Amino acid sequence: xxxxxxxxxxxxxxxxxxxxxxxxxxxxxxxxxxxxxxxxxxxxxxxxxxxxxxxxxxxxxxxxxxxxxxxxxxxxxxxxxxxxxxxxxxxxxxxxxxxxxxxxxxxxxxxxxxxxxxxxxxxxxxxxxxxxxxxxxxxxxxxxxxxxxxxxxxxxxxxxxxxxxxxxxxxxxxxxxxxxxxxxxxxxxxxxxxxxxxxxxxxxxxxxxxxxxxxxxxxxxxxxxxxxxxxxxxxxxxxxxxxxxxxxxxxxxxxxxxxxxxxxxxxxxxxxxxxxxxxxxxxxxxxxxxxxxxxxxxxxxxxxxxxxxxxxxxxxxxxxxxxxxxxxxxxxxxxxxxxxxxxxxxxxxxxxxxxxxxxxxxxxxxxxxxxxxxxxxxxxxxxxxxxxxxxxxxxxxxxxxxxxxxxxxxxxxxxxxxxxxxxxxxxxxxxxxxxxxxxxxxxxxxxxxxxxxxxxxxxxxxxxxxxxxxxxxxxxxxxxxxxxxxxxxxxxxxxxxxxxxxxxxxxxxxxxxxxxxxxxxxxxxxxxxxxxxxxxxxxxxxxxxxxxxxxxxxxxxxxxxxxxxxxxxxxxxxxxxxxxxxxxxxxxxxxxxxxxxxxxxxxxxxxxxxxxxxxxxxxxxxxxxxxxxxxxxxxxxxxxxxxxxxxxxxxxxxxxxxxxxxxxxxxxxxxxxxxxxxxxxxxxxxxxxxxxxxxxxxxxxxxxxxxxxx
Numbered sequence: 001x002x003x004x005x006x007x008x009x010x011x012x013x014x015x016x017x018x019x020x021x022x023x024x025x026x027x028x029x030x031x032x033x034x035x036x037x038x039x040x041x042x043x044x045x046x047x048x049x050x051x052x053x054x055x056x057x058x059x060x061x062x063x064x065x066x067x068x069x070x071x072x073x074x075x076x077x078x079x080x081x082x083x084x085x086x087x088x089x090x091x092x093x094x095x096x097x098x099x100x101x102x103x104x105x106x107x108x109x110x111x112x113x114x115x116x117x118x119x120x121x122x123x124x125x126x127x128x129x130x131x132x133x134x135x136x137x138x139x140x141x142x143x144x145x146x147x148x149x150x151x152x153x154x155x156x157x158x159x160x161x162x163x164x165x166x167x168x169x170x171x172x173x174x175x176x177x178x179x180x181x182x183x184x185x186x187x188x189x190x191x192x193x194x195x196x197x198x199x200x201x202x203x204x205x206x207x208x209x210x211x212x213x214x215x216x217x218x219x220x221x222x223x224x225x226x227x228x229x230x231x232x233x234x235x236x237x238x239x240x241x242x243x244x245x246x247x248x249x250x251x252x253x254x255x256x257x258x259x260x261x262x263x264x265x266x267x268x269x270x271x272x273x274x275x276x277x278x279x280x281x282x283x284x285x286x287x288x289x290x291x292x293x294x295x296x297x298x299x300x301x302x303x304x305x306x307x308x309x310x311x312x313x314x315x316x317x318x319x320x321x322x323x324x325x326x327x328x329x330x331x332x333x334x335x336x337x338x339x340x341x342x343x344x345x346x347x348x349x350x351x352x353x354x355x356x357x358x359x360x361x362x363x364x365x366x367x368x369x370x371x372x373x374x375x376x377x378x379x380x381x382x383x384x385x386x387x388x389x390x391x392x393x394x395x396x397x398x399x400x401x402x403x404x405x406x407x408x409x410x411x412x413x414x415x416x417x418x419x420x421x422x423x424x425x426x427x428x429x430x431x432x433x434x435x436x437x438x439x440x441x442x443x444x445x446x447x448x449x450x451x452x453x454x455x456x457x458x459x460x461x462x463x464x465x466x467x468x469x470x471x472x473x474x475x476x477x478x479x480x481x482x483x484x485x486x487x488x489x490x491x492x493x494x495x496x497x498x499x500x501x502x503x504x505x506x507x508x509x510x511x512x513x514x515x516x517x518x519x520x521x522x523x524x525x526x527x528x529x530x531x532x533x534x535x536x537x538x539x540x541x542x543x544x545x546x547x548x549x550x551x552x553x554x555x556x557x558x559x560x561x562x563x564x565x566x567x568x569x570x571x572x573x574x575x576x577x578x579x580x581x582x583x584x585x586x587x588x589x590x591x592x593x594x595x596x597x598x599x600x601x602x603x604x605x606x607x608x609x610x611x612x613x614x615x616x617x618x619x620x621x622x623x624x625x626x627x628x629x630x631x632x633x634x635x636x637x638x639x640x641x642x643x644x645x646x647x648x649x650x651x652x653x654x655x656x657x658x659x660x661x662x663x664x665x666x667x668x669x670x671x672x673x674x675x676x677x678x679x680x681x682x683x684x685x686x687x688x689x690x691x692x693x694x695x696x697x698x699x700x701x702x703x704x705x706x707x708x709x710x
Contacts, residue, residue: 001017001018001019002015002016002017002023002075002078003015003016005028006080006089006106007087007089007106007108007115008108008111008112008113008279010113010279011027011028011113011145011279011280012028013025013026013027013028013089013106013115014026014027014028014141015047015078015089015091017074017075019074021044021046022046022047022048022070022071022072022073022074022075022093023046023047023048023073023075023091023093023104024044024045024046024047024140025047025106025137025138025139025140026139026140026141026142026144027139027141027142027144027145027222027279044140044239044247045064045065045066045070045135045138045140045237045239045247045249046070046071046073046138047091047104047135047137047138047139048070048073048093048102048104048119048134048135048137048138049064049065049066049067049069049070049133049134049135049138049249050067050069050070050073050095050100050102050121050131050133050134050135051064051067051069051131051132051133051134051254051255052067052069052098052129052130052131052132053130053132053261054130055067055068055069055097055098056068058070058071059191060191061191061192062191062192062256063191063192063193063195063235063237063249064133064135064138064233064235064237064249064251064254065135065138065237065247065249069095069097069098069100072095072096072097073093073094073095073100073102074093074094074095074096075091075092075093076092076093076094076101077091077092078090078091078092083107085109085110085297086107086108086109086110086112086297087107087108087110088105088106088107088108089105089106089108090103090104090105090106091103091104091106092104094124098123098125098127098129099123099124099125099126099127099266100121100122100123100124100125100129101121101122101124102119102120102121102122103119103120103122104117104118104119104120104137105117105118105119105120109293109294109297111293112278112290112293112294112297113278113279113280113290114276114277114278114279114290114291114293114294115276115277115278116227116274116275116276116294116298117136117137117250117274117275117276117277118136118271118272118273118274118275119134119135119136119137119271119272120269120270120271120272121134121264121269121270121271121272122267122268122269123264123265123266123267123268123269124266124267125266126266127266128263128264128265128266129263129264130261130262130263130264130474131261131262131263131264131270132254132255132256132260132261133233133251133253133254133255133256133260134251134252134270134272135249135250135251135272136226136250136251136252136272136273136274136275137248137249137250137275137277138247138248138249138250139247139248139277140239140246140247142213142222142236142246142247142248143246145220145222145279146213146214146215146220146221146222147215147217147218147220148215149172149173149177149178149246150172150173151215151216151217151218152171152172152213152214152215152216153169153170153171153172153213153214153216154169154170154171154172154177154194154211154212154213154236155167155168155169155170155211155212155213155214155284155620156168156170156196156207156208156211156212157207157208157210157541157544158206158207158208159204159205159206159207159208159510159511160205160206161205161508161509161511161528162509162527162528162529162530162534163527163529163534163538163623164204164509164510164513164526164527164538164541164542165208165510165526165537165538165541165542165544165545166537166541166622166623167541167544167620167621168622170194172213172236172246177194178190178193178194178236178238178246179192179238183238189238189239190237190238192238193235193236193237193238194235194236195233195234195235195236196208196209196211196233196234196235197231197232197233197257198226198228198231198232198233198514199231199257199258200230200231200464200465200466200467200468200480201229201230201461201464201465201480201484201512202461202464202507202508202511202512203228203229203230203231203232203511203512203514204510204511204512204513204514204545205464205507205508205511205512208544208545209225209226209227209228209232209234209514209515210223210224210225210291210544210545211223211224211225211234212224212284212287212288213236213246213248214283214284214287218281219280219281219282219283219286220280220281221279221280221281221282221283221284221286221287222248222277222278222279222287223277223278223279223280223284223287223288223290223291224248224250224275224276224277224278225275225276225291225514225515226250226251226252226273226274226275226514227273227274227275227276227514227515227516227519228252228253228273228274228484228514228516229484229487229488229512229514229516229517230252230253230480230481230483230484231252231253231254231257231258231260231477231480231481232250232251232252232253232273233249233251233252233253233254233257234248234249234250234251235248235249236248237249248277250275251272251273251275252272252273252481253477253480253481254477255475255477258467258468258477258480259467259468259475259476259477260475260477260478260480260481261474261475261477261478262474262475262478263474273481273516274516276291276294276515278290278291278294284616284620285613285614285615285616288543288544288613288614289613289614292543292547292548292613292614295515295518295519295546295547296547298515298519299518299519300492300495300519300520302495302499302502302503302522303499303500304455304499304500304501304502304522306522308603308606308607309523309549309577309606309607309610310342310343311340311341311342311343311578311580311599311602312341312342312343312344312345312391312456312504312523312552312577312578312579312580313332313336313339313341313343313344313345313388313580313581313584314344314345314347314391314458314579314580314581315328315329315332315344315345315346315347315581316347316348316393316581317528317530317554317556317581317582318530318556318558318581318582318583319332319556319581319582319583320332320347320349322347322348322349322357323349324346324347324349324350324370325370325371326370326371326372326378326379329346329371329379330379330382331585332583332584332585333379333382333383333386333388334386334585335584335585335587335592336386336388336580336584337386337387337388338592338596339580339584339592339595339596339599340596340599340600340602341388341580341599342387342388342389343388343389343390343391343455343456343502344383344386344388344389344390344391345390345391345392345393345456345458345504346376346379346390346391346392346393347393347458348393348460349367349370350366350367350370350371350376350392350393351363351364351365351366351367352367352370353367353368353369353370357400358400358425358426358427359400359401359402359403359426359427360400360402360403361395361398361399361400361403361427362398362399362400362403362404362405362406363403363404363405364394364396364444364447364448366452376452377452380452380453380454381453384453389455389456389502390452390453390454390455390456391454391455391456391457391458391502392448392452392454392456392457392458393457393458393460394444394448394457394458394459394460395459395460395461395462396430396441396444396445396459397429397430397432397461397487398427398428398429398430398461398462398463399414399427399428399429399430400426400427400428401423401426401427401428402426405440406428409436409437409440410436412431412434412436412437412471413430413431413434413436413437413440414428414429414430414431414434414437415428415429415430415431415465415468415469415471415479415483416431416469416470416471417467417468417469417470417471417476418470419471422465422466422469424463424464424465424466425462425463427462427463429463429465431469431471431479431483432483432484432486432487432490433472433479433482433483433486438486438490441490445494445498449498449501454501455500455501455502456501456502456503456504457501457502457503457504458504458506458525459503459504459505459506459521460506460507460508461506461507461508461511461512462507462508465480467480468480468481468483469483488516488517488520491503491520491521492520495520502522502523503520503521503522504521504522504523504524504525504552505517505518505521505523505524505525506524506525508528509525509526509527509528509529510524510525510526510527510542510545513526513545513546515545515546518545518546518550522550523549523550523551523552523577523579524542524545524546524550524551524552525552525554525579526538526539526542526551526552526553526554526576527554529554530556532556532565532568532569532572533568533645533697535553535554535569535572536572536621536628536643536645536699537621537622537623537625537628539551539553539572539575539576539630539641540575540616540620540621540628540629540630540641541620541621542576543576543614543630544614544620547609547610548575548576548609548610548612548614548632549576549577549606549609549610550576550577551575551576551577552576552577552579553572553573553574553575553576553577553578553579554569554572554573554579554581555569555570555572555573555574555578555579555580555581555582555598556569556580556581556582557569557570557582557583557584557587557591557594557595558582558583559583559586559587559588559591561591563590563591563594563671563674564674564695564696564697564698565697566587566591566594566595567594567670567671567674567698567699567700568643568697568698568699569582570594570595570598570670570671571641571642571643571670571699571700571701572641572643572699573598574598574601574602574605574641574670574701575630575632575641575701576609577606577609578598578599578602578605578606580595580599594671597670597671597672598670598671601669601670601701605639605669605701608632608634608637608639609632611634612632612633612634612639613632613633613634614630614631614632614633615630615631615632615633615638616629616630616631617629617631617640617654617655617656618654618655625645626644626645626646626649627642627643627644627645627646627649627652628642628643628645629641629642629643629654636705637703637704637705638656638703638704639669639701639702639703640654640688640701640702640703640704641699641701642654642690642699642700642701642702643698643699644692644695644696644697644698644699645697646697647696647697649692650691650692650693650694651689651690651691651692651693652689652690652692653687653688653689653690654687654688654689654690655686655687655688656686656687656688656704657686658686659683659686659704659706660683660684660686661683661684661686662683662706662707663681663683663706663707664681664683664688664704664705664706664707665703665704665705665707666679666680666681666688666702666703666704667702667703667704667705668700668701668702668703669700669701669702669703670700670701671700676692676693676694676695676698677690677691677692677695677698677700678690678691678692679691679702681704688702688704690702
């Protein structure tokens, strides 16, 4: 029997096991004791649940918990150690029938109420084990922490190209939640639960691998995320005991969802994907603050990108739209430099001679007709002469079906399924398990960086391979997982070779904004949304998936827009990492002055973001919310990014209960000099009242600073 607590002082984990049960993990407040199994069906899942062909489930269902191997795991030992920035707990279990030895690693960063889990499975038996799914972690005692299920909401997010990160609550006891089937009358617990799944290599293309349970009465909140740049599954399962009503299971790819099978031969090992949780008693804002600190501590440092997070201009969005030429670029480069940009990225089309570049990409050689006698090299030199670092759009993981590279590279460089090369939307996909594919990309980036002088890459990814490649793999899902891991390893090597190069993650907007990817890139494009009015809920929700300073939010002013519309898109940019585009060279003096004002403010705003936590005074925004508010909060001040999308509205109220009774200095930081927005602070009610009558669709950056507290 073991029973101990480990982890943060505020919210430790509780680890328990007995001679009759596997190791179980719970939030310390959640489970009082571990009783021996007395029922036919074990109610509580183990920390590690393993589904394998020939062993199956202890109770047949489609859930991740109650597997036969999970039932049979038994505690062997555990150790604790100090690691860089925090502490580590390692727990070893063994399954006698298969000989599987499972070592679970739990990491905690100093001062952060968050944990990261992964497990290593070693086949110590004589026979192979064919894995179907393995939990990165399964936790019990959740209702003991978040409280009564009748008062708890599950927050999850749907995503879509140009409509990313649409968060919404599901009451746990509502019609879309967990049903009460009267488990006592049936002798065992329910077979269903609530699950979300991410597929293929767009892990955030349909649902987000992040979820939140939050008690709407007292603010106790659990947040989680699965850290994989490929398929994943998370699920909430109802258990037998009323006081332990929920279990949370976090997984990478599975057999039933992603055609994942892994044959583990005797002596071989398999490592699960990582997954993390964060806990707070301060609602969603508090849990995400812990998760943000956890994410920041996990990033690979980038000297160039992190040194002030310099301002970027990209020529694509609502500007050149993939049709760059010398005539179009030169005045735009001049305008970007005058606005204060430090990087100028030439987006799609720089390699295109014939106007049909989609099926012919792959060589990444510059166009011979677009850029005049000096070619692309001359344009990049011009960018440097204007004091900016040149950048290029690339989509390196694909090769067009009409590209010469499709014939020159060996077959092993591409993804195959059942002996047929995978094609999606006129593209082949490189298989990063292949040395030939990696060598090809080494050559491409060496030329673009060392010969052309590119110091920035917008890394796009517009097609996915579906289930994945089954060549040299037991299953397509296994091939895809190994490809995804090989890609991350290759990106890490690129960063080590070129530490001064800035990498932007972009996958048809934000279809790949998982934490495994973001740990290796410098910023994330949050969307491809071209309608400035639809952008605010995307920008405001982006910090649910990444630190605020990584959220590359487009600002794309247009010459035909009013000054309020120009300010609106610039507020969107400033709410994360300001990412300029649009026809800057065609703006009039007043419009361009607003751009200059935002660019001048940007260094102080991004410095604030880099040490701030996100907050949502009006709650996570609905897609059609008339007013959207994102807060960026430090101990000293809070910046509020406020958008009014209802042209008929004249006022709104922003509750700020943390400042109740305090005198606040309230300033409109951007845009200055436009008096149509009038903020008023009511200390007793703890409300910021905003009067914007007559402004119509408009937005502001408002700074609040406590002067004193009573």
